[in-house]
Amino acid sequence: MKHAFEMPEPSKALNFQSNRDCLFMSGERCIVTHGIKKRFSSSITQTTQLVTRVQSELANQPDEAIAFGVLPFCKTQQAHFIIPSKTTYWEKPAISSWLNAELSTLTKQPNPLQSVEYLQGQTQFESSVNAAKKLFDAQLLEKIVLSKQVDMTFENTIQKERVLCQLLQQSRSGYHFSFPVTDSATLMGVSPELLLAKHHQHIMTNPLAGSIPRASTEELEAANKQALFNSGKDRFEHAVVIEDMEKVLAPFCTTLEVPAQPSLLSTATMWHLSTELKGTLKNAQTHILEIANQLHPSPALCGKPTNPAYQHIQSLEKHSRALFSGIIGWCDKHGNGEWVVVIRCGQLEHNQARLFAGAGIVAASDPTLEWQETNAKLKTMLNALGLTLDDIQQLSNPIEKAEL
C-alpha cells in the first residue's frame, strides 16, 4: 500500500463510532473510516453490473477514495456499499491501544444475557449432516457447508466498540472488520480467511478448509495439529476448495502458484488447513470484484458443485444466511483491494446479537464432531462478548424451525 500510516496523536480522539464508521485490519495495517459520504446497494447476480456500479460510484470521487462493502451469501440479495467521508490508515498496535485507552474512560456496565435462540439447534444440524451424507452417497454432492445461527438478547444495549476492542485484543492475526449495515446494525468480527487481495497485477487468496479446535495443553495442541494435517477427511475437504479456486483464477492469470500441500494456520480458537495461492494477472486493470464475485461463494463456505450445494443449503438450513458467509472488504478506483469471508462474526443491533458458525461436511464427516466444530468457531465472538459456551447453552431454547 502506498498510503502513509497516521500515528495517533494523544490529543486527538479516534472517536470510532461503529454505527457510522468502518474498520478493516489486514496484517499490520488498519483502515478506519469516518462518516458516510454515500451509501449504495448493488445486485451481485451479474458480476459486470456489480463492477460497473462500484466504478461509476467511485468515478466522481477524489483519487484516493475507496468503497467499503459487504456482499451477501445469496447471489439474489443485494450488496451494501459505503463511500466514507474520510479514510485513515493506521498501524495495528497503535489502533488497538488507542481504542483501548478510549474505552477505559467508559464505565463497564454488566450486561446480563436474557435469552438465546438457535436458528438451527443440535438435533436439526446433525440431521442435516446425515441428510447431506445421503447426497454424497448418491454422488449428487462432494461437499456442503452447513451452519447455525444463534440469536442472543441482552438486558442492555451492547457496547459495540467494546466488543471490537476485545476482538482486537484476543486475535493478534486475522482480518478484523466492522461495518455499519444500517444506522443501528453493525456487522463485526475477525475473519481468518482471505478471499482475494489485489494490488495491480498481483493477486493472492488464502482459502481455509479442514479445521480442529485449539487445545489447552501443548501436548494436545501438537497432537491435534498432526491429526488435522494427516486427516484424509480434512485433506479432501480442503482439496475440493483449492481445485475449484484454481479453476476460477487460472483464466485471469499468466502465472498462478499453488502449493502442493496445505500448511496449518491458527486463530485464537481453531487450527485450519490453509493454502496461499499467488497469481500474476494478465490484465492489471481487472477489478478485484470481477474475480472475487466469481470465487464467491467458494466451496469453503458453500460446497461442491456450487449450485446444487447452494440449493441444498437453502432447503437444509431453512433460514437465510443474509450477510454471513458473504464477503466483506474494500476496493479503490483502480480495482485494487482486499475481500475476506464473513465468518467468526456477528451482527449486533441494540441489545441483540446474531452469531454465525458453519462447518464443511464431506462423506467422512461425523455429525456430532461437526456440531462441536461450529461451537468452537462461535467462541471468537462469544469471548468478545464476554460469554462462554456454557452461558449460552444454559439459556438456549433450541427451536427446530420447520420454516422461517
Ligand SMILES: C=C(O[C@@H]1C=C(C(=O)O)C=C[C@H]1O)C(=O)O
Ligand atoms: C463456515 C466457517 O468456516 C469455514 C469452514 C471451515 C471448515 O469447515 O473447516 C474452515 C474455514 C472456513 O472456510 C465458519 O467459521 O463459520
